[in-house]
Amino acid sequence: MDSKAIMSEAEELLMKTYNRFGIVLDHGDGVYLYDNDGKAYLDFGSGIGVFALGYNNKEYNDALKAQIDKLVHTSNLFYNEPAVKAAKALTKASGMDRVFFTNSGTEAVEGAVKLARKYYYKKKGEAYSEIIAFEHSFHGRSMGALSVTGTKHYREPFEPLVGGVKWAEYNNFDSVLSNITDKTAAIIMETVQGEGGIYPADKDFISKVRKVCDEKDIVLILDEIQCGMGRTGSMFAYEQYGVKPDIVTSAKALACGVPFGAFAATEKFAAAFEPGDHGTTYGGNPLACAASAKVFELFEKEKVLENVKETGAYLSAKLDELTDRYPIIKAHRGLGMMQGLQIDSSVKVGALVTKCIEKGMLVLSAGGNVLRLLPPLVIRKEDVDKAVSIIEEVISDN
Numbered sequence: 001m002d003s004k005a006i007m008s009e010a011e012e013l014l015m016k017t018y019n020r021f022g023i024v025l026d027h028g029d030g031v032y033l034y035d036n037d038g039k040a041y042l043d044f045g046s047g048i049g050v051f052a053l054g055y056n057n058k059e060y061n062d063a064l065k066a067q068i069d070k071l072v073h074t075s076n077l078f079y080n081e082p083a084v085k086a087a088k089a090l091t092k093a094s095g096m097d098r099v100f101f102t103n104s105g106t107e108a109v110e111g112a113v114k115l116a117r118k119y120y121y122k123k124k125g126e127a128y129s130e131i132i133a134f135e136h137s138f139h140g141r142s143m144g145a146l147s148v149t150g151t152k153h154y155r156e157p158f159e160p161l162v163g164g165v166k167w168a169e170y171n172n173f174d175s176v177l178s179n180i181t182d183k184t185a186a187i188i189m190e191t192v193q194g195e196g197g198i199y200p201a202d203k204d205f206i207s208k209v210r211k212v213c214d215e216k217d218i219v220l221i222l223d224e225i226q227c228g229m230g231r232t233g234s235m236f237a238y239e240q241y242g243v244k245p246d247i248v249t250s251a252k253a254l255a256c257g258v259p260f261g262a263f264a265a266t267e268k269f270a271a272a273f274e275p276g277d278h279g280t281t282y283g284g285n286p287l288a289c290a291a292s293a294k295v296f297e298l299f300e301k302e303k304v305l306e307n308v309k310e311t312g313a314y315l316s317a318k319l320d321e322l323t324d325r326y327p328i329i330k331a332h333r334g335l336g337m338m339q340g341l342q343i344d345s346s347v348k349v350g351a352l353v354t355k356c357i358e359k360g361m362l363v364l365s366a367g368g369n370v371l372r373l374l375p376p377l378v379i380r381k382e383d384v385d386k387a388v389s390i391i392e393e394v395i396s397d398n
């Protein structure tokens with residue numbers, strides 16, 4: 001099928017939940033994606049923070065092919081070795097004790113909130129607990145995950161959602177304190193807000209939240225679906241803050257493209273779940289787990305964290321320079337390879353994204369008119385130079 005036919009049939013067949021860009025992607029190699037007509041795109045979006053290792057990584061592909069020939073799926077009624085390997089790698093990297101595997105980030109959030117509520121229920125012998133969530137947060141699109149997502153226009157058409165959610169202002173500890181009651185079961189937050197516009201938590205804020213959770217036995221859930229898995233220069237962003245959550249959620253780069261997610265918890269909280277409390281047919285199947293186990297292995301082998309620190313710092317410095325030179329860039333925020341440029345409201349960020357694509361570079365937007373950069377974690381300095389010069393061309397056209 002040619003590109004035009006694919007696009008027009010997609011518009012007829014798929015629900016209209018996205019305004020798609022007019023290209024059909026066909027294959028990828030390294031940090032480049034290629035469309036149906038063979039045009040190359042430098043990828044600074046990684047399929048929304050997913051393909052951390054770059055495309056067409058031979059060892060990753062071979063591991064998947066080998067697992068496909070052995071066993072793609074079995075149920076959670078039996079044991080399988082890839083699940084143990086993936087769980088070992090994730091618990092070690094996160095500092096958690098037990099994990100539950102899911103098929104997406106949304107499901108990971110869903111499960112984390114259920115676990116927190118179950119912990120409260122067991123402890124107090126009563127239901128109806130409250131959860132504190134944050135403005136501008138993003139946790140997913142299912143009814144539960146949507147209930148703790150801070151963007152009102154995502155939520156409103158689907159109300160009534162899950163009850164007992166209170167809203168606090170991110171990086172404002174007083175606003176958290178004023179929402180805590182005897183019924184608070186959990187506080188859920190991204191360590192670095194992604195979709196909301198790339199806002200890293202303040203160190204002081206997150207340590208105060210940790211402290212109040214300890215004092216009041218409130219479950220701290222850190223959503224690291226976007227900012228985890230090496231994205232900020234440590235396997236999980238909270239390591240750089242010197243705090244540890246009680247439950248962490250992960251997905252996106254966790255298996256680098258095979259649909260996969262997880263929530264992991266320390267023993268004290270994980271112990272709240274008993275047989276029958278939660279389940280999934282696909283979650284933790286051998287194919288996804290083999291992919292994830294291989295991702296952890298390749299992170300070490302290819303020294304991915306070192307590259308995020310070094311090349312991420314280079315990227316950040318280049319974006320600082322751009323911010324200084326172009327008044328249309330109002331602010332630059334980010335950690336490692338999770339970077340955002342806040343664009344003046346006179347220019348729509350979507351238009352800039354379209355122009356970058358025309359010039360052969362894929363990039364994302366985020367809330368608050370932010371140009372969001374989530375490149376594969378294996379980019380080199382020359383990729384940064386190329387990306388920054390494309391962004392500069394596009395911005396100086398305005």
Ligand SMILES: *Cc1c(COP(=O)(O)O)cnc(C)c1O
Nearest residue numbers: 104105106138139140194225226
């Ligand atoms: C993407 C994302 C989710 C949702 O993950 P899906 O895999 O799309 O369901 C949840 N939380 C954060 C922080 C995310 O970035």
